[in-house]
Amino acid sequence: MTYNKIQSIYIPISKRKILFVKSYILALVIIGLNSCTDFVEVDPPKNILVSETVFEDPATVESALANVYYTMRQQGIVGYDLSADMGIYADEMDYYGSNSNDLSVYIHSITPINSNVSNYWNNAYTLIYAVNDIINGVEDSSALSVEEKATFKGQALFVRAFLHFTLVNIFGDIPLITTPDYRMNNTTGRTPVNEVNEAIIEDLILAVSLMDASDPTGERVIPNKAAANALLARVYLYTENWELAESTSTILIDQFELETNLSNVFLKESVETIWQFKPDPTNIRNTSEANQFIIQTSSGNHYALTNVLMNSFEEEDLRREQWVGNFTSADGSTSLYFPYKYKALLSEVESLEYSIVFRLAEQYLIRAESRAQLGNISGAQNDLNNIRNRAGLDDTAARTQSTLLAAIFQERFVELFSEQGHRWFDLKRTGMAGANLESIKPNWKTTDTIWPIPESELELNPNLLPQNPGY
Known part of the structure; x- marks a missing residue:
């Protein structure tokens, strides 16, 4: 069983004169009640309410939010597609498939009419409009309690921040x-990038103040304060606010613990998971990541790990043993390595793994980088060594700020590969994309650090012009 990129039901910004977003929220509720309530184990109301009363019952709001998470997982902007596309766009995965849109991503020949481009844009803004209406509806509700309003608004703000951050x-x-x-x-x-980032931070700070401290399901599938802090620490890192990145990641490091056994890190019960997507128990029992990345046959392979990544593992690194799989064809002519973090295929009867969005190892690496930038060499070494030692490696030999930052950057490569596009975003934010990609991507241009705005959107709304440079 394979999963294709799902076409969104996005209504372009300039055509929203003919549709009120309220009707989309009602659709979210209806879909949520019929198909994905089990995703977060919310008991649905006994009947479908008209749009005017959606926000008068906490169960309908929970259902709408449940479907937001379901859609985030199923449609590229957060799930498997992001990991795959950003992996082949960077230097961590090779692409062997025949899809022309994916191939153009791999060889850096993206155009504004590429459907991958429009899917990310459309899917994200569909959900942004949805959560904006949830925010407004919750605030205006006369039936929800103060605590319910805070919980729902906090979750919606978190999602809005997450989607804007990815976009x-x-x-x-x-x-x-x-x-x-x-x-x-x-x-x-x-809106300029710096202003978008300011708004994202503002949303997340407010979300943290409103959200619950725990997930009532006990499975870390509903975002809470920890999930919002995890994203906030990442945003602070990307915007080079080292002090706040350090202090925010520390909150999570004090709250969670690393899995000591690498083979347990991606199981659904992993103690280091901060937030994860639960598969739909009706149709999808495990992760799309496993189903797409595990190479089972030569003809079915689309993705494989690059030599660049494989050569980045130190000889004693247990992550290569635990998190990398190998496929060799029957005639011995083809041998490929693939991401093997998620090992349970969709055909497994029991859900063994959920798709992880935030985990503690990233927070250690965020704090290590922030501390190195702040000149706290010993603190950065300690954080880095926590990740290295778990992988069976000795303490880092880096002793200066520059060598330590290089070591942390390298550690992020081998720790976070094939997860949520970390490698590409690291190359971009550090200004190292060209140095690492120009020799292996024949079509590389300096303008490739951002993707084009979808052509369809520019045609509908000229205020989005000009197109990004290079396209």
């Missing part, structure tokens, strides 16, 4: 959408 790191300047008012958004332009 701004893929596309650069983007529309910052903070209202469901179609009249305001019909002709919206693009």
